[in-house]
Amino acid sequence: MTIKRPDKRKIDELRPIEAKAGVIKRADGSGWFKIGNTVAYAAVYGPKATHLRFLKSPDKGNLRCHYNMMPFSGAGDRVRPGGSRRSKEISKVMEDALSPVLNLDNFPNSIVEVYVELSQTDAGTRCAGICAASIALADAGIPMKDLVCAVAVGSIKGEVVIDLSKEEEDIGDAVDIPIAVIPSTGKITLLQMDGILKREDLKKALELGKAASSKIYEVQKKALKDKFKGGESK
């Protein structure tokens, strides 16, 4: 039944996780999230005024995410600097993944900018980015209902697994399903899928992801508590 994963993890075992808050002093809030060999930084600036009309709403503030891989972060060739179609799409789904927990009603006509930078990648970059961004938003003091926890689930060789590494993603029939979960409600705010999967396996994968999100949640909360320990603010 159980398959052998290249790094000998169990099917529901996450790679080692580390997180920190307040790593970028210039930013209004920041987070750092490492899962396996994937490392994401996130910095939050705002809420602040914007002169761009299409970003403004008169009834509430808007979130804007920018996802970027550093040129040397990939396993293969150098990543050309400047946005790609891929990075634009990821930025968009990150906004949708994070917006549901934010309450920007008191910041009309303003925007909150989140910059996510990957310094090292080994699959699961958008999920690591969302985890880091969520820490950064909380660190910035943005009103939030909860944090957001993200992880990739999927299947390799027909078996449902969690947190695929690049090596696993590259296996022929691997299915990759990045998801984000609001831990307090169990609701899903990011869902994408690449690959072929049975309906019952999807359900199983989502349950696996939901269960793992509580582990990620603990690490994120600890990062925030560690920063503010002893009443120290910054």
Next chain:
Amino acid sequence: MNDFKKHIKQGLDKDIRLDGRKPMDYREVSLQNDTSKNAEGSATVKIGNTEVIVGVKFELGKPYPDKPDEGTIMVGAEFLPMANPEFEPGPPTIDAIEVARVTDRGIRESKAMDFKKLCISAGEKCWIISIDICTINDEGNLFDASALAAIAAIKNAKFPSLKEDGSPDYKKLSSKKLELKFTPVSVTVYKIGDKFIVDPTIEEQKVYDSRLTVATMEDGRLCAMQKGGEMPLTIEEIDKMVEIATEKGKMLRKFLG
């Protein structure tokens, strides 16, 4: 003159800076090697709260027609908007281009690297080495932090091995390193009023009159310079700034081991 500049100058008249440092003091410097696992070489430098990461990637390309037996290096700087609220997403600004080019010249003009050794077959195939500077937090002095991180990343970089089809195998690095005959180190000396300072903060960078970046080698020779700022310098001032840069360069070079 704005009040803020006046304030900084009044402090400098008493040899004291806004953050309590003396004019010739650097903030705490730290250097960590191999900070990005997928790069063939990498390093992170912190100067105070300023933090820069540099990664080195090797790619195969064609030599330039005028130098068919040489490979080359390419230095790029990304002033990531996460590092400073004044940085915007988009193509590199003139400030980022200047940091990249000044860092590039410090390495290139020292002749520390033998570009002929980057050639695989003349006129056909050579290594092109990309050295990318990414800012993580900018609280001043990106010039010196970038140059130091770049040289550290180059020093620890290893060539990828080649697959049977001749393409690079990034998963298997060879033990071959980029040989450096010298280690050029850049120091930027700023002039505010008639005083000199090193390692400026953001505030000091906003009010300076002129600056001079000097790259020096371990034998004391100079290998690249760049003057910036609107005010002119006398020959005596330049000589003094070079002296400071040489002295501080020795201090920074120690971090390279």
